[in-house]
Amino acid sequence: MLLEVRDLHVTLPDQGQQLRAVRGIDLEVPAGETLCLVGESGCGKSMTALALMQLLPRNAKLSAEKIRLGETELTKLSERKMSALRGRKISMIFQEPMTALNPVFTIGDQLRSVYRRHTGANKQEAQARAIEVLESVGLTNAAVRLGQFPHQLSGGLRQRVLIAMALMCEPEMIICDEPTTALDVTTQAQILRILKDAQDKRKMGMIFITHDLGVVARIADRVAVMYAGRIVEIGPRAAVLQNPAHPYTRGLIASVPRPKDESAEGARLASIPGNVPAFHREDQRCPFLSRCPKRMEVCTREAPPKRTRHWDQHVFCHLPLEEQEVQPA
Amino acid sequence: MTTPIIEARGLTHIYSVRSGLIGRARPLRALHDVSLSIGEGEILGVVGESGCGKSTLARILLGLETPTAGEVLLEGRPIASYPRRERALAVQPVFQDPYGSLNPSMSVEDLIALPLHIHSIGPKHERQQKVARIADQVGLPRRALAANPSQLSGGQRQRVAIARALVAGPRLVICDEPTSALDVSVQAQILNLLLDLRAEHRIAMLFISHNLSVIEYMTDRMMVMYLGRVVESGSTKETFAAPSHPYTAVLKEAVFTPDDENGVPDLGLRGNFPNAMDIPSGCVFHPRCPVARAECATIYPTLERHGASDHRSACLFPLNAPEGVRHDTPAEASPSA
Incomplete structure (x- = not known):
């Protein structure tokens, strides 16, 4: 188990x-x-x-x-x-991606730091890993995204970044x-x-x-x-x-x-x-x-x-x- | 034919958005050519x-925003010609967030009585009776009347918001995601309540939700909107049975019910979520549409009727179209946003 x-x-x-x-x-x-x-x-x-x-x-x-x-x-x-x-x-993904990301650091800073802290990788290795994981969660232009700040992304993209962050070290x-x-x-x-x-x-x-x-x-x-x-x-x-x-x-x-049942007109939920x-x-x-x-x-x-x-x-x-x-x- | 409670014709609304301190103001077309009508006792879903x-549509129908183009008729009269109080007496909102829309320093009784007070309806004892009656109808216990909103649960607060909207006898209630912040078992109570009140008072309702299951359960007719345009409208039953616009079909597939255990579907959507500042040419949905063809990028489809009923969609290649129905004369090119 x-x-x-x-x-x-x-x-x-x-x-x-x-x-x-x-x-x-x-x-x-x-x-x-x-x-x-x-x-x-x-x-x-x-x-x-x-x-x-x-x-x-x-x-x-x-x-x-x-x-x-x-x-x-x-x-x-x-x-x-x-x-x-x-x-x-063990990693966690929260409901509100805006509050779970640090607004003053770029996406790249945040992804790389997780990886480097746990694996001791250097900056280039961490960068390569970040691009690989971002692409795996369906982000296009991953290299460009890494230079962006959380507020520049839509809610759906932010949530993908959080998923990527949770997956960086393959938990x-x-x-x-x-x-x-x-x-x-x-x-x-x-x-x-x-x-x-x-x-x-x-x-x-x-x-x-x-x-x-x-x-x-x-x-x-x-x-x-x-x-x-x-x-x-x-x-x-x-x-x-x-x-x-x-x-x-x-x-x-x-x-x-659910759709209202035809036979039971006025049926209540x-x-x-x-x-x-x-x-x-x-x-x-x-x-x-x-x-x-x-x-x-x-x-x-x-x-x-x-x-x-x-x-x-x-x-x-x-x-x-x-x-x-x-x-x- | 009787006059609808509310009718909107060709509503277009453009906000001016400035990015940064020195950025140039750019237009954001939030609504484009939206028309609707709601009759007595009818619920239209959006x-x-x-x-x-x-x-934006809700704000315009409430009279909180003046559309850039188009007009709104409330019981046949332009809404702009109504004095503010008279308009507020006829149209009332119920918003998503029952926490933010109730003054925390007032008692529930005063909150519900406020519209009566503002419109100087009846002497004090009559107001109290009205408040007590509406509180019963929405299922608020009498002891809750003396409480502050902070002492109530989310479901009870939404009941207070509904009671306040209904106490002065409006003709139209605009519900903007009224149950999105509530738990499902509480949502069920509130939806049932709204249906009961509609049946009893013959109120017209505009019911806005992102949840297609809720729309299907609550509404008589519905409109599907995408980037400020109505892409499909019709009776809720027909629209669900046979969606005509690919976007409606995608939305329907993205609604998950407890009975369907078929895994997470691939919706076939391409590209990223659209940007309202940069509206695509041709059909606004074409960059993401799973079944778009070359023409869709250049030809702007208007809302057209397919078949005999009043079921309309804005698509050059509608799904589930009866044989032989197609746009033979595609509409004029897209207006630049």
């Missing part, structure tokens, strides 16, 4: 209390596979990514039984050793936090193709964070659905999307707009009433409890059991498996 | 990517 995470917790100070942003999640990503982390704002998906990169805000607290990348246990590394891994073994693992959310739909499709191509060539493991289930359907091998700091369902893409088991996953999929709660105190019960249409008495008392369907689709829910099957409307 | 002119 390329990446293995056990019992990851992240807490953040929040107005004098401790906000439990991530509450005990387990993840595994083999080489060459894409795991999509999906969920709505505040579900803890970005905090999970930052925890894996060891880039959490200073006031955040991280605890985990295990965060193992290849042969290296990341939780035990000093900041110095971790920063030697970051960008070399084994890449974490993408909503890398296409701020882009136009046609640019999104191009960027996703570039990412998938890069992954295929290098057999990289990928964690792709998104709230867009349409994107998940196109790129994921496995899907983890997060809600209020927990994973509520995890499994192969087709199983989770076409045969979701958790009431939250089902609600999320049903609320994606399914929506989940209420909002995502925040957890400040430890609570083992199901986080979806307050909004769940299938809530039972036992849900208000006990932690949801892990149930497994078809050997690798796992769901944390009290509902018996037979009731989790999709019923015809 | 879809397009950044720089397509959809927000």
